[in-house]
Amino acid sequence: MIAIGSDHGGYTLKQEIIKYFKENNIEYKDVGCNSEESCDYAQFGKAVAKLVIDGECEKGIVICGTGIGISIAANKIKGIRAALCHDCFSAQATREHNDANILALGARVVGPGLAIKIVETFLGTEFSNDERHVRRISQIEE
Numbered sequence: 022m023i024a025i026g027s028d029h030g031g032y033t034l035k036q037e038i039i040k041y042f043k044e045n046n047i048e049y050k051d052v053g054c055n056s057e058e059s060c061d062y063a064q065f066g067k068a069v070a071k072l073v074i075d076g077e078c079e080k081g082i083v084i085c086g087t088g089i090g091i092s093i094a095a096n097k098i099k100g101i102r103a104a105l106c107h108d109c110f111s112a113q114a115t116r117e118h119n120d121a122n123i124l125a126l127g128a129r130v131v132g133p134g135l136a137i138k139i140v141e142t143f144l145g146t147e148f149s150n151d152e153r154h155v156r157r158i159s160q161i162e163e
């Protein structure tokens with residue numbers, strides 16, 4: 022199960038990603054927002070983060086205009102490693118090296134085609150489990 026949330030700036034891209042989830046039988050939980058009406062990103066970043074930390078969802082996706090505000094908000098929740106990625110290399114590396122549990126996207130930065138590729142890469146890449154990466158992540162948690 023993948024948690025997904027956005028503010029108004031990310032709403033249209035969120036709907037594109039949900040369409041991709043439906044086409045690919047990927048289960049998801051949409052925490053909102055529900056329109057392009059102006060709203061505040063922190064609550065949606067936090068809602069996605071909570072679903073991941075509570076174990077209800079294995080990973081999360083958060084979207085705002087830049088991806089920055091909502092990723093900062095999600096990263097305030099202990100145990101969350103939200104990675105803002107606008108290319109596939111970063112999406113793969115952050116899964117392999119950082120075991121990122123939330124992907125952040127900026128809908129005003131990338132188009133839907135690239136965004137879907139980044140989502141595919143993020144969700145399809147496992148953590149390496151290399152000792153050095155496990156050590157570095159535990160240092161973040163400390």
Ligand code: RB5
Pocket residue numbers: 028029030031062085086087088089090091
């Ligand atoms: C909303 O206008 C915009 O500030 C927001 O979507 C996001 O980019 C903030 O980081």
